[in-house]
Amino acid sequence: MSALQPIPVGWASTGETGAQNYDEFADDAEITALVAANPDSMLGVEMPHRTPEAVAAGLDFAAALPAASARLASLVDTGKLAAFTDAIAVYRIGDRFLGMFCLVDTAEIAAGPGAPGRVIRNEEVFAAKVAERTALIQTLATLTSPVLLVQADGDALHEALADVVAESGEPDATDVDQHGLTHAIWLVGPGPDRDRLLAAADTGELVVADGNHRSLAAQQAGLTRFLAVVAPAGSVSIQPYQRLLRQLPMPVPEILDGLRASGAGVRSVDGRPATPPRGTVVLYADGQTYEVTLPPAAGSAVDRLDHTVVEQLLIRHVLGLTPDHPAISYIGGDYPAGWLAAEVDADRAALAVLLAPVTVEDFVEVNLDRATMPRKSTWFTPKARTGLVLADVHEDLGAISTPDVQPEALSR
Structure with a gap:
């Protein structure tokens, strides 16, 4: 069976939910200011204790988790997130980055040098951050932010992604980041395009370029799959940390x-x-x-x-x-x-x-070498946005998934 799979039930942004990831900020006050300026930002869900309301009330992360669930439900109810089923999402950032949202088996994460698994997690982590991400997954039963995986030999994947973008017309959703780069997604349902993309991405080793904490949290939450963006290594570069x-x-x-x-x-x-x-x-x-x-x-x-x-x-x-x-x-x-x-x-x-x-x-x-990088040593760019594509994981957590919005049929 393939290690990479479509998202059975998910949500795609219809606008304004996209945001930087929670760990891209040097000062938590920046998160509060961004959520104040855009209450629909996914940061309000991912960092519920940093919303203006939580800061004013003095809530810590655990105490603010119920508000994260309520905020996510509101984004669905107000149409900021549109439900879909059985799809992957092609992802373009600016004019250089091409990748795809999908699910990846947590069983493929290698435990260390010599251990089986095609997903290489390569950096030391902070236990407290992993614990927070784990609690968020268990509270929301939804993955809101992807792990970025890079494929060393990604020529076939890049070609397949470029072909789908060229043939698909306008994207299903767009978002502009703080650098002025446009993030665009195209949902791809069952059919030859999806089969080709999954096959091209499901080869060789996949290295965690961003999201070591999120991938470990998925494991600790007991998930069989985690949300990822798989991209050719040529789509990214490394900046100072x-x-x-x-x-x-x-x-x-x-x-x-x-x-x-x-x-x-x-x-x-x-x-x-x-x-x-x-x-x-x-x-x-x-x-x-x-x-x-x-x-x-x-x-x-x-x-x-x-x-x-x-x-x-x-x-x-x-x-x-x-x-x-x-x-x-x-x-x-x-x-x-x-x-x-x-x-x-x-x-x-x-x-x-x-x-x-x-x-x-x-x-x-x-x-x-399957060795471990020092913590916070690689700042890959461009960064995948949180809040563009979400994955429902109720089934993994033992609950029944009941989306509040009827999933749209996909033609691609």
């Missing part, structure tokens, strides 16, 4: 001395911080920029990554912190170096840590 230390356990001069004692080269430089080349890390604190030349790293491909060296040398050894310490904020590629510097200048952070982006070649090598 930086760090902010909100507080420091020691003065900056002691940190620099600790780095020097560990074999790193440290020098002060003029000018504002910028993303460095590989092998160098830029630190910014108290209005001063420092270039840190990392000591040579031996070992496997993952051991040699700058992100691994920084995690071991700076975070663990010098600062004495664990990578999941609440003082550390992981800042994705949507936020430029100037934004990080401004956070430090405004005393909202004590130290900015800027690293070179992981190369696609390194990412592929680590995954072929």
Whole structure:
């Protein structure tokens, strides 16, 4: 049986529900502001404790979960989400990205090196985030945000996706993201097009490019399938993933001395911080920029990554912190170096840590080794939007699925 399957019962956006994923923000206050500006945003469902109402009431995530269910039901009742059955969805972002929404068997997620399974989950996760996503799945019985899977050899898939887009006319739904990119979906029901797309996507290994927490949450919730966007690797690129230390356990001069004692080269430089080349890390604190030349790293491909060296040398050894310490904020590629510097200048952070982006070649090598990437080390773009295609999982959770809107017949 194929590892990739159509969505038996789902919903597609009719407009205004699309949003950035919950983990794309450096500050939770941004989520509250976005939901206030657009109450139909799926962020209000995915982050119910960050809605204006929940913030005003002081609700935590668990206490706000009933409101997430009510908000999702309202989106269906008001026609913001239209039900469909037995379909996949071709997905285009801008003029470069092509992929497809479908379901993927959780049994295909490999448990580690040498373990069976074609889906490679490659990054350390935060247990608290997984617990929240698991609780959301169990409360909603609906998957609202996809896991992005990339297929290394995706030429056949790209060709099939492009053919369907060219032949299908206007999309079933569109949405514009914060970068001005248009996200478009075409629902594809039973027939030769769907068969060709599923066959082209269901080959080789599929690497989790975005959604490690969501895929693990699907497993922990007991689901047999998770919602995914499968795309050729050529559709995505990797941007920098930086760090902010909100507080420091020691003065900056002691940190620099600790780095020097560990074999790193440290020098002060003029000018504002910028993303460095590989092998160098830029630190910014108290209005001063420092270039840190990392000591040579031996070992496997993952051991040699700058992100691994920084995690071991700076975070663990010098600062004495664990990578999941609440003082550390992981800042994705949507936020430029100037934004990080401004956070430090405004005393909202004590130290900015800027690293070179992981190369696609390194990412592929680590995954072929079935090794695990350091947490928050790859910021893939473009990002799949949450709230465009949803999947009902009542059946997996032991309930009966009863959509509130009659599913539309699909001709494609």
